[in-house]
Amino acid sequence: MYNPLLLPDLRVMLDEQDEAAMAEFCVALHPAVASEVLEGLESKEVWQVLQNCDWERRSEIFRYLPLTFQIELVQNVDRETLSKLIEVMVPDDRVDLLERLDSEHVEDVLPLIAQAERSDIRKLLSYEEDSAGSIMTTEYASLPEEISVRESLDQLRQQAPDRETIYYVYVVDEGRRLRGFISLRDLILAKPDTPISDVMERDVISVRVDDDQEFVARELAKYDFIAIPVVDNQNQLVGIVTHDDALDVVQEEATEDAHRLGAVEPLEDSYLETPLLTLAWKRGIWLVLLLVAAFATAYVLKQYEDVSTEFHWMILFIPLVLASGGNAGSQSATLVIRTLAIEEMSRRETIKIAKREFLLALMLGGGLMVLGGGWAVCFDSITPMRAFVVGLTVFLVVLFGAFIGAMLPMGFRKLGMDPALMSNPLIAALVDVLGVFIYYNVALALIAT
Numbered sequence: 144m145y146n147p148l149l150l151p152d153l154r155v156m157l158d159e160q161d162e163a164a165m166a167e168f169c170v171a172l173h174p175a176v177a178s179e180v181l182e183g184l185e186s187k188e189v190w191q192v193l194q195n196c197d198w199e200r201r202s203e204i205f206r207y208l209p210l211t212f213q214i215e216l217v218q219n220v221d222r223e224t225l226s227k228l229i230e231v232m233v234p235d236d237r238v239d240l241l242e243r244l245d246s247e248h249v250e251d252v253l254p255l256i257a258q259a260e261r262s263d264i265r266k267l268l269s270y271e272e273d274s275a276g277s278i279m280t281t282e283y284a285s286l287p288e289e290i291s292v293r294e295s296l297d298q299l300r301q302q303a304p305d306r307e308t309i310y311y312v313y314v315v316d317e318g319r320r321l322r323g324f325i326s327l328r329d330l331i332l333a334k335p336d337t338p339i340s341d342v343m344e345r346d347v348i349s350v351r352v353d354d355d356q357e358f359v360a361r362e363l364a365k366y367d368f369i370a371i372p373v374v375d376n377q378n379q380l381v382g383i384v385t386h387d388d389a390l391d392v393v394q395e396e397a398t399e400d401a402h403r404l405g406a407v408e409p410l411e412d413s414y415l416e417t418p419l420l421t422l423a424w425k426r427g428i429w430l431v432l433l434l435v436a437a438f439a440t441a442y443v444l445k446q447y448e449d450v451s452t453e454f455h456w457m458i459l460f461i462p463l464v465l466a467s468g469g470n471a472g473s474q475s476a477t478l479v480i481r482t483l484a485i486e487e488m489s490r491r492e493t494i495k496i497a498k499r500e501f502l503l504a505l506m507l508g509g510g511l512m513v514l515g516g517g518w519a520v521c522f523d524s525i526t527p528m529r530a531f532v533v534g535l536t537v538f539l540v541v542l543f544g545a546f547i548g549a550m551l552p553m554g555f556r557k558l559g560m561d562p563a564l565m566s567n568p569l570i571a572a573l574v575d576v577l578g579v580f581i582y583y584n585v586a587l588a589l590i591a592t
Contacts, residue, residue, distance in 0.1 A: 169196035178207035226255035276352040293335035360389040362450040386538035403563035436572030447583040468540030469571030474550030508541035544574040
């Protein structure tokens with residue numbers, strides 16, 4: 144957290160037009176800290192501060208600003224300044240920014256950018272959203288395999304200033320096909336005259352350019368990599384995904400899952416940065432869907448209106464029955480969705496999960512059956528048979544609720560859809576309909592006959 148006194152000091156610098164102090168502010172502080180202070184200024188004031196440092200430092204500070212604020216900033220600056228900023232930004236960050244700008248604005252700026260960077264931008268923008276290609280950077284270190292360690296270190300010294308990371312060095316052939324890799328540590332420890340081909344690792348773990356970004360993040364976490372190479376269908380090295388980008392993906396995916404589990408369409412920006420109308424829409428569509436599900440529950444209740452009139456005591460325990468099934472289903476859905484989010488499930492593991500949830504439902508349902516039936520007896524006019532109806536219904540609803548909560552997310556994953564679409568409120572709403580049906584039919588079977 145930055146010192147809150149920095150913002151008033153910065154405002155004083157702006158009022159006094161103290162360019163030397165503003166330059167010192169940009170250089171002395173970590174870019175992330177500087178950007179946090181700049182968020183308290185108007186966009187014109189931010190540019191007044193940033194113009195006092197070199198372009199490289201500007202881009203370093205700019206990358207830590209929230210994406211919505213970046214968009215606001217670039218819409219209040221001339222084309223030349225924007226094109227120069229984009230030119231010096233790291234590839235994945237500038238693509239994130241350009242993807243959020245109007246296409247006309249992008250096409251207006253691109254001609255002012257150097258040919259090499261412009262080609263790189265167009266290539267990265269062409270990759271499908273949420274794919275490895277959309278989050279990778281093309282600033283990686285690479286070497287041919289026929290040179291020596293000494294020559295490799297000489298080449299790395301030249302490449303280092305323009306590369307995002309040089310800890311992993313990728314070995315490619317003349318056609319840019321990935322042949323292996325070597326860590327900077329191994330390169331330094333190797334004898335100078337040793338050929339790279341003798342010390343490099345040939346068993347390279349890589350991802351495809353069209354792989355899902357969530358899969359890429361899992362691969363990085365699985366192998367504890369700092370970066371992972373990205374190849375095309377001809378095994379040509381096209382970029383790398385670094386650990387910081389993978390962390391962003393993990394956070395983004397976790398946020399999306401949290402939103403969907405709460406029956407909210409995922410937000411592109413933070414809660415406070417999202418317009419009210421957008422929030423209303425993203426929450427409203429789910430509320431309408433849940434309203435339809437609740438209407439279905441009311442419709443099923445309507446079919447048993449005569450039974451409710453005859454056995455009016457049943458109405459007392461409808462909340463107990465519905466809450467038990469909905470809560471059990473939500474628990475199962477939460478556990479399964481989180482499991483699916485962090486690892487791939489084989490057919491065997493899917494069957495294992497189904498078996499575990501069934502056994503858990505038997506255990507939990509049995510316990511709640513005893514408690515529910517026992518508490519029901521404490522009510523006036525509730526006979527042991529009526530209490531048994533309540534307890535048995537709770538058992539069955541928990542059994543079906545837990546099974547549905549576990550299987551529906553896995554079914555969605557099988558269809559190639561996000562398992563988190565099976566939100567907890569939606570699971571609860573579906574189990575409510577089933578719970579009412581089970582409750583009245585158990586009563587009819589055990590008491591009315």
